[in-house]
Amino acid sequence: MKAWSIESSSKWTRQNPAKGQCGVTALVVNDLFGGEIIKTTTPEGWHFYNKINGQRYDLTESQFPEAIEYMDIPSNREEAFSDTNERQYHDVIFSF
Template sequence: MMYMEIEQMREVLFQSWSKETSSKWTLDNPAKGQCGVTALVVHDLFEGEIMKTKVSEGWHFYNFINGKRYDFTAPQFLEEIIYMDMSSNRKEAFADTNEMQYDALKQNVRIHIKE
């Protein structure tokens, strides 16, 4: 995969999320239901750690890279997230998604990185 800055991921992900990457996706809320799958794909690209925190709907996944929290799917929530920064892993994040959604997001991200 091409090298890119982590800050560029926000736009790439926004363009990459779809109904194929989360069944909860909507035009009004593209980040909805994308946390697990996004944390996995970001982990693939930048390594670091997968973290989790409790929100009203259950576990919310995000990334911790080079000592900084990156939560690209935070905009899906109306309420403010109180981060617990609990250590998680790929297996737990994968429980929030499935192979087809993961492959779709990975493919979409690849396409949008190259544009």
């Protein structure tokens, strides 16, 4: 959460800091811990998160007002990058 800001997602707000952070967060988690990038559909579009050693990790689920019905559809870095851009990605990865 410390790395999230308006710089890492144009949807970020103080009231909902996880908003729009799923792609960039899934990428960074994948960089740091490996595993898979997976996705599910929401009313707002694709939502990206991670699976590591068979366990689902969704660090941005708090952006949604209701529980997500996870589909755990295999995805990849290219698809997750469609939800962010290089500048936003570098803002997050270099904040560590």
